[in-house]
Each structure stands twice: as structure tokens, then as C-alpha cells.
Amino acid sequence: MPGALADRPIGVFDSGIGGLSVLNALRDALPHERFAYFADTAHAPYGERGDAYVAQRTRTVARYLRDRHGIKALVVACNTATAAAIHELRAEHPNLTVVGVEPALKPAVAASSTGHIAVLATRVTVESRKFAALHASLAGRADFRIIPCDGLAGAIEGGDAAGIAALSERYLRQAGSFGTAPGQIDTLVLGCTHYPFIAAELRRHCGEAVRFIDTGAPVALQTRRLLAQAGQLATEGEGAVALLSSAAPEALDAAAARWLARSGVPAALAGA
Structure with a gap:
């Protein structure tokens, strides 16, 4: 039977809607x-x-989720916030299980046949010490083409279809030639949690x-492993989601309706 800690929620945090992919x-x-x-x-x-700035906001939101929602674990579903503040x-x-995300360079090395890999991420992520x-x-295991994608997460956040299309084309052109021939990029790392939502647009160009x-998926499996190890894994009951936003909860509602499986949960305004 799950105990009191197992019954508590897991906090999931992002600067916006990108963490819905996680x-x-x-x-x-x-599922429980x-x-x-x-x-x-x-x-x-x-x-x-x-x-x-990012570190300060990350710490503020973590305290809010711990104090107001009694979370047992925190998943920082944002590459930028992970890079800036995970150690703090x-x-x-x-006493809190904390799981961060990072661009999946190691899995990309294992997946690539040509040894040429493109990495799309925010500028703060790619310029961080952690990255x-x-x-x-x-070093020496693959040729990485690292592209800081200024504006792309913001365009996804705002639902700017024209901006998404133009920026996707620009940044993938910067990366180089895609394909499976020797010297071509055969693996693309989506180094921001927003980017899986535009996978179809990215694939048009590569x-x-x-x-x-x-x-x-790796973050979810790591979270499960750590909770099981701590004896805090919920093993029965129906899972649920509370959606919270520091502004414009209707935007989170719309994103959840579009991208969150088993959605229909109204978002609430939260003052972290």
C-alpha cells in the first residue's frame, strides 16, 4: 500500500508549455x-x-510547488532551467527527488551511424557550463553541429506558425546537410522541451x-526509478493533473487541449 509520501503529487515545471511533452x-x-x-x-x-534570472525563477517556483502543493518530487522539464539551477x-x-533534463547527446551518439549530429537548443542552454x-x-565520439535557436521556443509558445516555419528552416539550414550518407547529419537532438511539438515541421526540412x-522518455524512466528507490512510487489509484500558470492560464488550457494526452483539466492562475 502506498504511504503518505507516495500519495503526494509530482511537480513538473517549465517556463511555458514545452514541459507538456515531458x-x-x-x-x-x-499512470497512478x-x-x-x-x-x-x-x-x-x-x-x-x-x-x-532563470535560476531565481526556478528556485521560486520550486519553493511554491513544495510549500503550496506538497510535492514529493520535482521534474524540471526545461533544459534552460536545468542548466541554470539544478545543482542549487x-x-x-x-529531501526532495529532483530530476532535470538535458539535451540527449549521449543517446544521440549511440543512435547515429554517420557520427554527425545536429543539436537544436536555446542559447542559454548551449552557453551553459553544464552543457x-x-x-x-x-569529444571525439561524434561531430556535433550545435545551433542556438533564438526565438524558436517563443514562437512555439505563442503559436506563431509563420515564425515556427521560418525559424525551423533557418536553423536546420545552418546545421548542414541531412541524410544517411557519409558526412551527413543522421540524428537531430531536440534540446528544448518545446521542440517535440514541431517535429513535423522540423522533419519537412531534414x-x-x-x-x-x-x-x-528517459526523464520519465529516471523519475520512476528514483521514486521506487525511495519507496515513494504510487502503485494504485487513478492518476491526475493540476495545471498551473503564472499568467494567461487560457494559453496553457489551449496547449494542453492540443498536446497533452488525456487532457480536459482547466488551468489555474498561480502566483509563484
Whole structure:
């Protein structure tokens, strides 16, 4: 039987709607869990803010979810926030299971046949120390074309179809030639949780043969493993989601209706 800690919700946090892609994977892997999803829409997009700003907001939202919603775990479903603040979060909340995301460079190396990999991510992510260390750890194992995608997460957040199309074309052109021939890029890392929502648009520019790698499923499996290890895994009951937003909850409602499996939960305004 699950205990008191197991009955508590899991917090999932992103600067906006991108983390819904991770939430989908979490719900698939953890069907009995309750989730509190927080979109910090009032302060998005994080990818074009400074590290100090992103770290401050991340810490504020973590405290809000812990104090107001009694979460047992926090999934930072944002590459930018993970890069800026994951170490501080773990230090400040030693009794909380904290899981971050990062661009899936290691799985991409394992998946690539040509050894040429493109990475799309926000500028803050690719310029972070955490990303630099990850990239350096894979030196010599693949040729990475790293593209900071200014404006793309914001266009997805705002539902700007024309902007999404133009920016996708621009950044994939910058990456180089896609395909499975020697020297071509055969693997694309979606290094921002917003980007899986535009996979169809991205594929228009790189072709069907290119493999896309994102972080949703690995993050969900890691969350499940850590909760089971801590004896906090919910093993019965029906899962549920609470949607919270620091501004414009109707935008989160619309995104959830479009992209969140088993949606229909109205979003609430939250003052973190």
C-alpha cells in the first residue's frame, strides 16, 4: 500500500508549455501518479534570459510547488532551467527527488551511424557550463553541429506558425546537410522541451530518414526509478493533473487541449 509520501503529487515545471511533452512521457510511465504542472508563462521564454534570472525563477517556483502543493518530487522539464539551477535546487531541497533534463547527446551518439549530429537548443542552454561539460565528455565520439535557436521556443509558445516555419528552416539550414550518407547529419537532438511539438515541421526540412532524439522518455524512466528507490512510487489509484500558470492560464488550457494526452483539466492562475 502506498504511504503518505507516495500519495503526494509530482511537480513538473517549465517556463511555458514545452514541459507538456515531458508530462506526457511521465504520465505514460507513471499512470497512478498525481502531477502539478507549473508553466511560468509570465516570465517566459527562459532561453533568452540570463542565468541568474532563470535560476531565481526556478528556485521560486520550486519553493511554491513544495510549500503550496506538497510535492514529493520535482521534474524540471526545461533544459534552460536545468542548466541554470539544478545543482542549487538539489542543495536547497535535500529531501526532495529532483530530476532535470538535458539535451540527449549521449543517446544521440549511440543512435547515429554517420557520427554527425545536429543539436537544436536555446542559447542559454548551449552557453551553459553544464552543457559545455556534457559536450566535452563526448569529444571525439561524434561531430556535433550545435545551433542556438533564438526565438524558436517563443514562437512555439505563442503559436506563431509563420515564425515556427521560418525559424525551423533557418536553423536546420545552418546545421548542414541531412541524410544517411557519409558526412551527413543522421540524428537531430531536440534540446528544448518545446521542440517535440514541431517535429513535423522540423522533419519537412531534414527528411524522414533522420532520427529525432528528445528527453521525455528517459526523464520519465529516471523519475520512476528514483521514486521506487525511495519507496515513494504510487502503485494504485487513478492518476491526475493540476495545471498551473503564472499568467494567461487560457494559453496553457489551449496547449494542453492540443498536446497533452488525456487532457480536459482547466488551468489555474498561480502566483509563484
